[in-house]
Amino acid sequence: MIALNVMNAAPAMAQTGDGGARTAEFTAESAIVDTAIPFAIGASEARQSLRGAFGWPTFQEGLVEGVYFRFDPDGYARFSPNPRLDVDVFEVLCKARTKECHARKAGLTVILTPRGQLQITLEGVIGGDSFFLSEGVSEIQVPERVLQPLDVQMENLLASSLELVVRRGGEEVSRHSLRGFLAATAYLRWITNNQDYAVLPRDWPVPNGRQVTAGQRATQNANWQSPMPQPQVIAITPSIATPNPVMGLEADRIDAQLQDLRDLLQQLRSGDDQYRGVGAVDAETQHQTARVEELLLDLSAQVQGLQEAKTIVPVPDLAAQPDLTVATMGSDPMLLAPQTTNSATDKLAYLVEELGLDLRSAVAVLELAEAGGQRDASPPADGMLERLNLSPGLAAQGVDSLLNAEIPQFEAGGFAESSLPPGVRTAASTTVTDYLLLSDYFRSAALPVLLANPPR
Amino acid sequence: MPQQSKRSKGRSPLIGGILLCSAILLLSGASYSVGITARQVFLQQEEEIVPIIAGGALDDIPALMRGNLPSATLSLVEGRPKRVKPPRMCEMPADFFERLERGTSVPAGYSPHNAYVRKYRARRGFLTDRELRAAKVAWHYFEQFTQETTGLANSVGNYPSTTLWDTASYMAGLVAAYELCLIEKPEFDQRMTRLLTTIKGLELFRMELPNKVYHTKTGAKVDYTNKPGEIGFSALDIGRFLVWLRICKNRYPYLANTIDSVLLKWDFRNAIDEEGLLFGAYVDKDTGETVYAQEGRLGYEEYAAKGFALWGFRPLLAHRAEPFLTASIFGVQVPYDGRDPRVFHSQNYVVTESYLQDGMELGFDLPHDDATPDWVHSDGWRAEFADRIYQVQENRWRRTGFMTARSEHNVKGPPYFTYDTIFSDGYPWNTVTPRGDYVPDHAAVSAKAALGLWALWESEYTDVLFEAIIELYDPENGMYEGLYERGQGRVEIFTANNNGIILTALLHKVQGTILTPYLGETEVWYTAFRDQDIRLRRNYPDPPQKRDWLPALRHSVQEKADF
Known part of the structure; x- marks a missing residue:
């Protein structure tokens, strides 16, 4: 008013x-x-x-x-x-x-x-x-x-x-x-x-x-239409509906933490060149990653609390959309295994900034994705592997050697489709160039993950 | 029958042939002798032609020398005495107005030369106490809102920006204050010199003419938000400013050099075309290039055209009324501009102001007229149209009870400015904003229009207007802009234009037509840069001769009420 x-x-x-x-x-x-x-x-x-x-x-x-x-x-x-x-x-x-x-x-x-x-x-x-x-x-x-x-x-x-x-x-x-x-x-x-x-x-x-x-x-x-359920108060009140100030404060806190996460992400990215290709993570990076994990957990806990306290959010089952997940993972193929938390932050930023989801929805999406993949602190890249039907066992046999063995055959025109696992069968329209790019992607993204997390 | 045959024998063909040849020879000889005689006569006359005298009427003087020609005015061409500049009010003899000829016995209507005599005469006389108080209060606006740093006066209250139109209003106020003895010559000179010096130093719009708006504290050219920038130039604003520069130059010859030097910086090449149309300029929003567009509609256009003509330009087309149409309102055929706003994107507002300014400042006279008395208006159709503008407003008052003195004026709060028109956009008594919204709540009796009507039409109706307006003032800030028609009280805005025109109206009561004849012979304005091509490039004119005069026209006359 x-x-x-x-x-x-x-x-x-x-x-x-x-x-x-x-x-x-x-x-x-x-x-x-x-x-x-x-x-x-x-x-x-x-x-x-x-x-x-x-x-x-x-x-x-x-x-x-x-x-x-x-x-x-x-x-x-x-x-x-x-x-x-x-x-x-x-x-x-x-x-x-x-x-x-x-x-x-x-x-x-x-x-x-x-x-x-x-x-x-x-x-x-x-x-x-x-x-x-x-x-x-x-x-x-x-x-x-x-x-x-x-x-x-x-x-x-x-x-x-x-x-x-x-x-x-x-x-x-x-x-x-x-x-x-x-x-x-x-x-x-x-x-x-x-x-x-x-x-x-x-x-x-x-x-x-x-x-x-x-x-x-x-x-x-x-x-312009908020996805959140709208108050349906019947009583006539002279005042104009305003956002809950408590909600606003919480949102501010979450925004601030999100900003911290983005800053850390930026720092980690700036240091990528130092350890890319080495396969090892120095102590400083581990420390920062741990901080990111803590912040994310804190963030998740707060969001969960807010959800329980306020309302039930009808979250679309975005985790079930492989395109979205793959796109999220593929948005930065240079992300390495030690940056798993960093990757989660990146996904969060992607969901908020690129897809326009509000923060709570984005966190909920990540949580659901994590819950669908593994309940412990294993990196989400494992989940990706599952969705790609790549079992840890297969990975343990050495995807690298497999790819190295297959690429020359393909280049020579003798690509035997039956020799590939069913999950990695490519589309008929895939060109040589596409296949090479995909192989590069696997080499850069999946192998470090498998090396860092050997199969149990 | 035999006798008849004898006679026929006596008429032989030989005799007939001889007679015919003789007649032919006779006629040929006669025509030869006539031709020889005529040739001798013509040759004789050719020898008697008067040789061309250098600088004489038959001499086709080159541009280098043309500036020295005197401007041909009515007094010079017809050998009539020039009008005389009246003395200041405090220097007038007590019986000045008793001896003043007012032409009351001259019947109204057009003369054979298309001059026009109005039915009403202008008010003349000394200012009464109430009028003098109004003059002092109006002048106080300029005392209050003139910037010491530049000598420019704010257009609206203490907002530090102005246009050339409003600066002309300040000059009007300054001249009136001096002539009405509100200030003395030292202050007048000091203010005028500072103002002219500042104007000479103004940065022009793209090296051509003054920008539409300037910051009054810094003298910098600004945009409509008073931020440094440029908008373009307005031919109407420049036209009004030229009128007042000419008034000052003619009245105060010691300012002539300064005034000429101001104008000799300006470039008029794009402001007026060969047919005599006036053009303004603005900046294309997308390309940033200058766009020149015809400016002015019936009323304002002719007034501005006369301003240009006073400096030797020939705005032939801008000065004509055509194309115009009329709208019948309360029995009066009100003239309005016939150019379609949908095509030309310019509204055809009919307001009182431009007619008042023409009447008070120029006497509804043609620019070359420096000899006819005040009650004879050599630009006849302007005076006749002005009569209609007056009459329709009186008729509205008599038929509806609404006091009416319509003009453009500022208002307090949004939309800040309205065209409070007699007719526009197809509607009578249309009050619209600059973007065209109809805002009848802003209709008002404009103070400047009321006082202007009161000065030029001495009638019962203008007495009523005078009573409504003359005490409408704030002693600290000046005269209010007007009185709302629908009872919302005063228009609580103080502007340079309103106070300047009110002072002009009061000065007109004392001195009559404000423009006085030029008393010098040649002018720097015409003689400068004769040894260069600057005059050609900037389109500076030569002293106007009789062939350059704007024509005196007349249009169909409305002689009685049209119902």
Whole structure:
């Protein structure tokens, strides 16, 4: 509520001050939107008719989803079914120099929560009021959680309705137009996500599709819809949902530890050249690896505690996806066996940074992967071997010699497919080059692991 | 029958042939003698042609010498006496206005030479106490917000940036303060000299013309966020600035050299084309290259064009009203620019300001007119259009009760600036932001427009406007920008433009048309760089001759209310 009050007060504050206008608003730092990037097909940047000494030089205007819009570099926007933008206007205002914006129309205010969900507030609403959505002919009643952070279904319902009606004891208290709701809320998400088209709704007329990557063409709800279960509190509360501060602190701690891990990883990587190919690990490296292991265990314990204390996380069974695991292992084929913990850290970083998983999910994925592989502190590379159907026994017989024996045969064109173990059978389309690269990979990745961890 | 045959025998073919030959010979001889005589006569006349005198009217003077020609003005060409610069208010005799001819008996309408006499006369007389107080308060804005380091005045309150348009407003305020005896010559000279020195030293936009915006504390060129950078130049701003440079030069000849040296740094090659259109410049966002675009719409364009014409340029097309259309509002055919905003991406705002400035500063006269009395407007259609602009606002007041004096003005808070128009974008009484949003809550009685109307149209309606505005001031900061139409109170903003125009209106009451005739013969502006190619490269003009005068035109006249 405080945040909302600050945002609402922003225009009023702008009207106080010196004997002139608050011209400090027109600073480069206040420009949070690039008006050259079209919000929708047909939108265009135009120059403002400035006569004075200050102001925003450009703006963007267009028509989308049946409403006309214009917005300035500071994020201020108007959406209206009328081209003059004078009636039934959704107005978007942003806190100075931030992307904290809200849309408002009469007594209706829409904000974007930190989780990326929409939440509406209505003036003059008290407990016991009932809410109806009207699309012009009929009405449907919606639950009171319409005032809570909206799920996708509720959001779609609001976007497809014309009015939101509030009744108290059967009598109408207020009626709020929802025309432009879809466009205004899409705009909120768009500027919050640095004008990324991926966050726009399904079927949004994204401009200039040729330059958009394939991944961005499809609506990616995950970018703005948190995978975490949402609170479904029925009671009407005047305050806006804010993230749990305790959760925030824990997350900060985990972030800090993750940063430590990254630093250590960087140190270890910088020292790779000293022992690569030697097959031995010096004392300093062992010490650092031990630290990493401790930190990871600590991290895992904290995450586990958080999970138990808060909620059950529906973790997708990513560990069961061999592509992901192999890709993770293969992301840095130069990682050596003594760096097994380092490899785990790298995987964690990969899951968080590259795949976009949140930290808890990523750690859970690693834990599940470890649990599926081995319960002791054996390196995860063993798990990889299992998934590749390479038994320790086979490894013990000397993969190196096997490969050395097979490569010349292949190079000579006499490759006997039947002589290979079934698990390492290559695809028919594999070329010589591919095979050589794969052999190199095995030589560099698997052999040191096997040497460092002889079969029991 | 036999007698008839005898007669026919007497007419022989031989005689007929002789007669024919004789007639031919006679005619040939006559025409030869006429030709010889005519040739002798023509040859005789050719010998009597007056030889061309160097520097005379028939002499095609080379560019090297053309600067010494005097500018051809109405007084010079027609041998009429020049208008006289009125004395300062404190130096006027007590009966000055009793002896002043106001042409009240002259009927309104166009003259055969397309000059126009308005139905209303301008107010004339000494300032009353209330008016003098308003003048002092308006001048106080400039005392308060002029930067000592540069001599530039802030456009808006204490925000340290300005444009040439607003700097011209400061010059207007300075001239008015001096002529109304609010300041004395030492302060006037000190302020004006510092200002002109700073302007001469300004870094130009890409070596051409002054940037659109400058920082008033440092004199550095800045962008719209007041950060060091460059935007481009505005032909309209430069046009208004040229008007006030000419006013100062004509009124105070001792400033002439300084003023000329300011302009002789500027490069006008891209500001005006061969057809006389004005061009502004801006920077292409993607390529960083300079883009020149036609600038100005009906009202502002003609005013700026006259500024250029006062310095010898020939903005023939910019000075014409065409293409224009009219919109019928409260029985008045209000003229507006006919260029389609969808095509040209420039709105056609109809506001009062440019007509007021033309009337008060230039007397609705053509640039070469230095002889006609104040009530005769040689640029007739401008005065007639201004009459319509006045009338439609009075009509709105009479029909709806809304006091109306519309102009562009700053507002407090977003959107900070509005075009509070009589007509724009197809709608009457349209109040829009610079990006085109309709913001009727920002409609206001503009203080500068109200005082300007009051000065130029002495009527019952402008008396009402005067009462609404004259006490609208803050003694510490100047006159307020205006009064909101929908009852939200004063527009609590203080600007150079508003206070400068209010001072101009008050000065006009005392002295009439602000522009006075040039009293010198030649000007450094025309004689400098004659031995180089700089004049050619920078498009500096020669002293205008009669053939260079802008034409006096007239358009269809609205003689009665159109319902």
